[in-house]
Amino acid sequence: MEFAKPLPTSxxxxxxxxxxxxxxxxxxxxxxxxxxxxxxxxxIISCCDSRVNATSLFGADTGEFFIHRNIANxxxxxxxxRDYHGTSAAIEYAVNTLRVVNVIIMGHTQCGGxxxxxxxxxxxxxxxxxxxxFVGRWMDILRPGFDRAxxxxxxxxxxxxxxERQSVLVSLENLMTFPFVRDRVEAEDLTLHGISVNIxxxxxxxxxxxxxxxxxx
Amino acid sequence: MEFAKPLPTSxxxxxxxxxxxxxxxxxxxxxxxxxxxxxxxxxIISCCDSRVNATSLFGADTGEFFIHRNIANxxxxxxxxRDYHGTSAAIEYAVNTLRVVNVIIMGHTQCGGxxxxxxxxxxxxxxxxxxxxFVGRWMDILRPGFDRAxxxxxxxxxxxxxxERQSVLVSLENLMTFPFVRDRVEAEDLTLHGISVNIxxxxxxxxxxxxxxxxxx
Amino acid sequence: MEFAKPLPTSxxxxxxxxxxxxxxxxxxxxxxxxxxxxxxxxxIISCCDSRVNATSLFGADTGEFFIHRNIANxxxxxxxxRDYHGTSAAIEYAVNTLRVVNVIIMGHTQCGGxxxxxxxxxxxxxxxxxxxxFVGRWMDILRPGFDRAxxxxxxxxxxxxxxERQSVLVSLENLMTFPFVRDRVEAEDLTLHGISVNIxxxxxxxxxxxxxxxxxx
Amino acid sequence: MEFAKPLPTSxxxxxxxxxxxxxxxxxxxxxxxxxxxxxxxxxIISCCDSRVNATSLFGADTGEFFIHRNIANxxxxxxxxRDYHGTSAAIEYAVNTLRVVNVIIMGHTQCGGxxxxxxxxxxxxxxxxxxxxFVGRWMDILRPGFDRAxxxxxxxxxxxxxxERQSVLVSLENLMTFPFVRDRVEAEDLTLHGISVNIxxxxxxxxxxxxxxxxxx
Numbered sequence: 050m051e052f053a054k055p056l057p058t059s060x061x062x063x064x065x066x067x068x069x070x071x072x073x074x075x076x077x078x079x080x081x082x083x084x085x086x087x088x089x090x091x092x093i094i095s096c097c098d099s100r101v102n103a104t105s106l107f108g109a110d111t112g113e114f115f116i117h118r119n120i121a122n123x124x125x126x127x128x129x130x131r132d133y134h135g136t137s138a139a140i141e142y143a144v145n146t147l148r149v150v151n152v153i154i155m156g157h158t159q160c161g162g163x164x165x166x167x168x169x170x171x172x173x174x175x176x177x178x179x180x181x182x183f184v185g186r187w188m189d190i191l192r193p194g195f196d197r198a199x200x201x202x203x204x205x206x207x208x209x210x211x212x213e214r215q216s217v218l219v220s221l222e223n224l225m226t227f228p229f230v231r232d233r234v235e236a237e238d239l240t241l242h243g244i245s246v247n248i249x250x251x252x253x254x255x256x257x258x259x260x261x262x263x264x265x266x
Numbered sequence: 267m268e269f270a271k272p273l274p275t276s277x278x279x280x281x282x283x284x285x286x287x288x289x290x291x292x293x294x295x296x297x298x299x300x301x302x303x304x305x306x307x308x309x310i311i312s313c314c315d316s317r318v319n320a321t322s323l324f325g326a327d328t329g330e331f332f333i334h335r336n337i338a339n340x341x342x343x344x345x346x347x348r349d350y351h352g353t354s355a356a357i358e359y360a361v362n363t364l365r366v367v368n369v370i371i372m373g374h375t376q377c378g379g380x381x382x383x384x385x386x387x388x389x390x391x392x393x394x395x396x397x398x399x400f401v402g403r404w405m406d407i408l409r410p411g412f413d414r415a416x417x418x419x420x421x422x423x424x425x426x427x428x429x430e431r432q433s434v435l436v437s438l439e440n441l442m443t444f445p446f447v448r449d450r451v452e453a454e455d456l457t458l459h460g461i462s463v464n465i466x467x468x469x470x471x472x473x474x475x476x477x478x479x480x481x482x483x
Numbered sequence: 484m485e486f487a488k489p490l491p492t493s494x495x496x497x498x499x500x501x502x503x504x505x506x507x508x509x510x511x512x513x514x515x516x517x518x519x520x521x522x523x524x525x526x527i528i529s530c531c532d533s534r535v536n537a538t539s540l541f542g543a544d545t546g547e548f549f550i551h552r553n554i555a556n557x558x559x560x561x562x563x564x565r566d567y568h569g570t571s572a573a574i575e576y577a578v579n580t581l582r583v584v585n586v587i588i589m590g591h592t593q594c595g596g597x598x599x600x601x602x603x604x605x606x607x608x609x610x611x612x613x614x615x616x617f618v619g620r621w622m623d624i625l626r627p628g629f630d631r632a633x634x635x636x637x638x639x640x641x642x643x644x645x646x647e648r649q650s651v652l653v654s655l656e657n658l659m660t661f662p663f664v665r666d667r668v669e670a671e672d673l674t675l676h677g678i679s680v681n682i683x684x685x686x687x688x689x690x691x692x693x694x695x696x697x698x699x700x
Numbered sequence: 701m702e703f704a705k706p707l708p709t710s711x712x713x714x715x716x717x718x719x720x721x722x723x724x725x726x727x728x729x730x731x732x733x734x735x736x737x738x739x740x741x742x743x744i745i746s747c748c749d750s751r752v753n754a755t756s757l758f759g760a761d762t763g764e765f766f767i768h769r770n771i772a773n774x775x776x777x778x779x780x781x782r783d784y785h786g787t788s789a790a791i792e793y794a795v796n797t798l799r800v801v802n803v804i805i806m807g808h809t810q811c812g813g814x815x816x817x818x819x820x821x822x823x824x825x826x827x828x829x830x831x832x833x834f835v836g837r838w839m840d841i842l843r844p845g846f847d848r849a850x851x852x853x854x855x856x857x858x859x860x861x862x863x864e865r866q867s868v869l870v871s872l873e874n875l876m877t878f879p880f881v882r883d884r885v886e887a888e889d890l891t892l893h894g895i896s897v898n899i900x901x902x903x904x905x906x907x908x909x910x911x912x913x914x915x916x917x
Contacts, residue, residue, distance in 0.1 A: 050435065050438060050439070050473065050475055050478070051475045052438075052442060052451055052458060052475070053438050053458050053459060053460050053473050053475050054457045054458065054459055054475070055459070055472050055473075055474055055475075055481075056370070056459050056461055056470075056472045056483065057368070057457075057459075060324055061483055063323075063324045063325045063326075064323055064324065064470050064483065065483075066325060067322065067323050067324070067325060067468075068468050068469075068470070070492075071322060071492060072468035073468075074488060074489065074491050074492065074891075075491055075493075076468070076888055076891075077801035077802070077884075077888060077889050077890055077891050078491075078741065078801045078802070079317070079465060079466060079468060080466055080801075080888075080889060081799065081801050082317045082465060083317070083375070083376050083465045083466030084466070085739075085799075086376070086378075087315060087316045087317050087378075088736075088739055089316040090729065090761070097332050097333055097334045097356050097359075097360075098304060098332070099304045099306040099328070099329045099330060099331055099332045099333070100296070100299045100300070100304050100328055100329055102321055102328060104319060104321065104322070105284065105288060105321070105328075106280075106281055106284050107277055107280050107281060107284070108280045108283060108284060108493070108496055108497045108500060108759060109280075110493050110741070111316070111317055111319060111322075111493075112316045112317055113316060114316055115314050115315070115316045116314055116316070116335055117314045117335055117336060118333055118334055118335040119334060119336075119352040119353075119355070119356060120352065120355050120356055120359055123352070125350045125352075129397060129398040129400065130397075131397055131403055132349050132350075132403065133342045133349075133351070133353075133403065133404055133406070133407060134350070134400050134403065134404060135336040135337065135340070135342075135352050135353050135404055136336075136350075136352050137400040137404075138336070138337050138400040138401045138403070138404035138405075139314050139336060139337055140400075141399070141400045141401050142314075142337055142378070142379070142401050143314075146378070146401075148732065148736075150728035150729045150731075150732050151274070151728070151729070153273070158300070159300050159303070161303075161304075161359070161363070162359070180346060180347075180348050181346040182358070183346065183351050183354040183355040183357070183358040184355045184358050184359050184363075186348055186349065186350065186351065186355070187350055187351065187352055187354075187355035188355075189350070190350060218267060221267060221269075221270050222267070225269060233728075234269055237727055237728060237731075238728050238731060238732075239728055240271045240725075240727075240728050241269060241270050241271065242270060242271055242272070242273050242274075243270050244273055248296060248299060248300045249296060249297055249300035249301070251284075251285045251289035251290075251293070251296060252285075253273075253281050253285070255272050255273040256267065256270050256272075257272055258267055258268045258269070258270050258271070258272075261267070264272075266273070266278055266281065266282075271725060272725065274725050274726055274729075275721075275722060275725065276726075276759070276761050276762075279500075279504070279505075279759055280497070280500065280759045282500070282504045283496075283497065283499070283500015283501060283503060283504050283759060284500060286500060286503035286504050286507070287496070287499045287500050287503050288496075290503075484869065484872060484873070484907065484909055484912070485909045486872075486876060486885055486892060486909070487872055487892050487893060487894050487907050487909050488891045488892065488893055488909070489893070489906050489907075489908055489909075489915075490804070490893050490895055490904075490906040490917070491802070491893075494758055495917055497757075497758045497759045497760075498757055498758060498904050498917065499917075500759060501756065501757050501758070501759060501902075502902045502903075502904075505756060506902035507902075510902070513751070513899060513900060513902060514900055516751045516899060517751070517809070517810050517899045517900030518900070520810070520812075521749060521750045521751050521812075523750040531766050531767055531768045531790050531793075531794075532738060532766070533738045533740040533762070533763045533764060533765055533766045533767070534730070534733045534734070534738050534762055534763055536755060536762060538753055538755065538756070539718065539722060539755070539762075540714075540715055540718050541711055541714045541715060541718070542714045542717060542718060543714075545750070545751055545753060545756075546750045546751055547750060548750055549748050549749070549750045550748055550750070550769055551748045551769055551770060552767055552768055552769040553768060553770075553786040553787075553789070553790060554786065554789050554790055554793055557786070559784045563831060563832040563834065564831075565831055565837055566783050566784075566837065567776045567783075567785070567787075567837065567838055567840070567841060568784070568834050568837065568838065569770040569771065569774070569776075569786050569787050569838055570770075570784075570786050571834040571838075572770070572771050572834040572835045572837070572838035572839075573748050573770060573771055574834075575833070575834040575835050576748075576771055576812070576813070576835050577748075580812070580835075585708070587707070587711075592734070593734050593737070595737075595738075595793070595797070596793070614780060614781075614782055615780040616792070617780065617785050617788040617789040617791070617792040618789045618792050618793050618797075620782055620783070620784065620785065620789070621784055621785065621786055621789035622789075623784070624784060652701065655701060655703075655704055656701070659703060668703055674705045674708075675703060675704050675705065676704060676705055676706070676707050676708075677704050678707055682730060682733060682734045683730060683731055683734035683735070685718075685719045685723035685724075685727070685730060686719075687707075687715050687719070689706050689707040690701065690704050690706075691706055692701055692702045692703070692704050692705070692706075695701070698706075700707065700712055700715065700716075
């Protein structure tokens with residue numbers, strides 16, 4: 050492990066500031082959360098993108114949301130085949146063990162993963178089609194959304210925007226292929242939500258099943 | 267998609283508050299990040315746990331860190347086999363496309379995933395050994411750390427604490443099995459860091475290669 | 484006062500969101516309420532329970548209800564003995580000074596105070612019988628309801644449900660021991676209402692004097 | 701009980717709207733809160749005033765705060781004398797049973813109770829000095845604050861404003877006379893906070909122990 054390095058000093062200083070302020074003023078809360086365990090209300094599945102921060106957007110307190118972040122906020126279909134399924138494990142733990150009552154899929158505009166998927170599916174990114182491309186294989190999950198995006202418009206720019214929304218919708222559909230999710234949704238014991246944030250304008254949209262489309266809040 | 271629900275009103279209100287304050291005062295920054303794309307400094311791989319928030323701990327600004335969160339902050343070994351590898355995809359994208367210069371693996375105390383792994387490996391959690399257990403199969407990644415944890419102490423409590431540290435060390439080792447990570451590390455173009463936060467006391471430790479162990483900062 | 488702490492930052496941010504949205508859009512209303520004083524329509528006496536929110540349930544606007552909240556929504560009998568009577572003071576101020584026209588006693592299911600009272604009255608909670616137990620002494624107000632609850636059923640679960648309803652009925656009875664309440668009720672200048680909300684199902688019941696029982700709305 | 705009346709139709713309609721919207725969209729959350737019990741983070745002690753709504757101001761979710769409301773947000777001194785002490789019971793239940801980690805005393809401007817106290821203490825409200833005045837006897841709790849308010853200014857208007865702040869400070873002092881509060885505060889396991897909201901301007905101040913005064917946020 051000689052390759053690992055100590056934490057850069059600039060981050061050490063920032064941590065020390067956090068401990069003297071945020072931790073210090075919430076010490077009793079952290080102690081309680083450590084002693085009694087976490088009881089989050091919801092699971093948020095969001096993108097790794099550095100410009101998206103669900104905790105800030107929802108003014109969420111420590112302990113309020115269990116948050117899984119992967120590229121393009123994708124949920125793969127239910128497939129219990131002994132492989133490493135980090136996303137499915139997070140869903141299983143949140144839904145079955147923590148008994149969260151909401152699952153929120155949070156997409157966003159200008160998503161690099163979605164843009165790559167559009168390029169790949171339209172034959173413009175052969176490197177993503179390689180077996181060795183982890184990003185390409187991961188974005189395969191979104192392929193069912195590509196056809197719908199292409200049908201939605203002739204313009205590539207519009208198709209990419211639609212594919213961003215599809216990253217939320219395909220994930221919601223795949224969520225329902227998990228028997229333990231479907232059972233709780235049908236028992237009205239768990240609700241699923243699809244939202245998308247516009248990085249540039251700060252606008253948030255949510256999927257409205259009554260209108261069958263995303264509506265700006 | 268009739269099963270999806272609009273966002274609960276309480277979260278809508280919180281979002282509206284965010285937009286009128288945080289977004290509003292940083293609008294030009296969000297616009298720039300949207301127009302020019304993200305240029306994060308580092309990749310943080312952290313747990314989904316609702317009590318852990320790297321952004322807060324590092325006082326990180328929007329755009330500063332690309333953050334992947336999964337159960338127990340695990341990195342699987344390099345295995346380009348066409349499966350869905352969400353974690354490997356996040357690493358590939360951060361290291362190869364975004365060209366981050368740091369990868370930080372951030373563990374924590376009281377980790378439910380690690381406790382489950384210890385129970386499973388010591389034969390006390392048969393349900394996690396089932397093929398259909400996504401959490402169990404995901405925690406298989408940490409099995410190499412279990413033997414070391416057992417050797418470290420006779421007391422189960424101490425073993426679990428060691429296994430929490432091992433969740434960081436095994437991930438660092440697995441990171442180095444990715445050729446594109448190893449190449450950049452060897453070229454001194456990328457640094458890897460292992461840290462662990464104590465939820466209760468707020469203390470942060472980092473792995474110090476000189477001493478071969480975690481040192482409290 | 485060195486023991487007091489500033490408000491935690493997470494709540495500061497939430498407040499700032501409120502001020503930039505809810506306050507901002509209702510500014511003229513808040514200014515009018517500040518300049519002209521409050522003129523609430525009714526007094527609601529409700530439980531402190533974090534799961535009960537009369538303002539939300541009645542879609543109440545700022546200024547509409549004067550709300551007193553104590554454990555188990557209890558009204559003690561009229562007893563002007565120079566002690567600190569917070570509930571009686573709230574009733575006196577609402578009925579005599581603000582001249583509200585409704586007093587609503589709002590009970591709820593799964594009330595911890597009521598469950599404690601049942602345990603105490605059936606000899607299962609000696610700690611609540613201590614002189615030093617504020618909760619125990621406060622729940623003494625509900626003792627007259629315990630006998631009726633016991634008569635209503637042999638099953639403890641049903642008795643507790645009846646005792647929840649009795650917390651509303653005993654309070655209504657005690658309200659009528661206040662001369663200034665009784666006078667206005669008899670002058671048909673003030674009405675009293677007893678309601679109970681089921682936390683789990685969201686159902687609201689109200690006491691119907693014609694049927695002598697609670698009726699689901 | 702023939703004096704009780706059914707709920708007015710206008711409130712029935714509002715409730716029905718709440719159940720079809722807010723309850724409906726949060727059904728799974730209410731069910732969980734009913735099944736698992738409440739786990740609020742903090743206790744808020746606030747005034748009954750219809751113009752003050754802590755839940756709205758903090759964008760609080762159902763289940764987040766245990767809320768006691770009485771006239772002028774007062775806490776009496778610790779006095780376990782077998783009387784009905786509704787406020788002390790609420791504190792005991794929140795601190796000892798629910799194990800909240802914050803107690804927030806929330807005052808406000810234009811408080812009728814505080815104005816009455818100032819009038820009473822300066823001899824301008826003999827009716828409040830009667831033994832039979834519940835409001836007067838309740839406001840006796842604030843008498844120690846009156847002397848400080850008088851010393852702070854020659855102008856009555858300024859004295860009343862200071863007395864509003866004193867309603868928070870006297871309550872904080874009295875909180876510390878409860879042994880079970882003091883013990884947890886000294887163990888850094890519970891924090892106390894004093895805040896005051898300006899009804900007219902929406903500004904929130906908090907007591908800053910470093911400066912020994914209220915500071916606008």
